[in-house]
Amino acid sequence: MNLRKVSAAAACALALSVTAAACGSDDDDSGDSGDGGSKDSITVGIKFDQPGLGLKEPDGSYSGFDVDVATYVAKELGYSADQIEWKEAISADRETMLERGDVDMIAATYSITDERAQKVDFAGPYLLAHQDLLIRADDNIAKGADLNGKTLCSVTGSTSAQNVKDTIAPKAQLAERAGYSECLDAVANGSIDALTTDDSILAGYAAQDENKGKFKLAGLNLSNENYGIGVQKGDEKMKSDIDAALEKMVSDGSWEKFMDANLGPANYDFEPAPKIGDIKE
Known part of the structure; x- marks a missing residue:
């Protein structure tokens, strides 16, 4: 048996070789592997004050297109609805929330721009607004x-x-x-x-x-706003997994169902679901 050098404080590992792993093993499982699928919950940033998109209801529940999209994506990532922790993502705080790790992703009418993409990564887009x-x-x-x-x-x-x-x-x-x-x-x-x-x-x-x-x-289309799901900069796996979920959401008809349910009553003449990575200038 090869024994590495240990401190006096770890002498119990020499005396009790059978239970050495319990006295400071390198294989300690902290439960935080950094892999989203291994966590017990996922934290999602949304708007709390935008009817039809992200709204915190008086009873404490959440509704809107962004909420439905995020719930669908979370399910594809391995999380049920009751494993989602919702956090309010005020526009000015979104990049900071991702940089600090306060949230795992943000779906909050989050337009993809060059300036924002220097600080965070975006999956999508999943909606082209104007x-x-x-x-x-x-x-x-x-x-x-x-x-x-x-x-x-x-x-x-x-x-x-x-x-x-x-x-x-x-x-x-x-x-x-x-x-x-x-x-x-x-x-x-x-x-x-x-x-x-x-x-x-x-x-x-x-x-x-x-x-x-x-x-x-009025239907004037004064600008293009490409809504994406923000993730922490450099988290390519998370971005890729969300992109795959968004593609499935469109192909199985869920995207259109969510749009009709949340924004249909306004006779909103929405654009077709955009292709992943297709940013309209």
């Missing part, structure tokens, strides 16, 4: 130039409205509100003409029971 306008159901805005002279709302910190003013309608008036609900109220009462952000987010609000019939999407 910047658009939400307007009153009886209103008509056929093109971006129609916004000249109109008032456009966006949430504080968003660049969506400013982008429209800078590149599409320089005479548009801008208004900021603390949240989407405040913008919606202003559009509904006529004090503001339109709300702008991603069409998928707008469709989620329009699909809410209390908003049905009040609003519609």
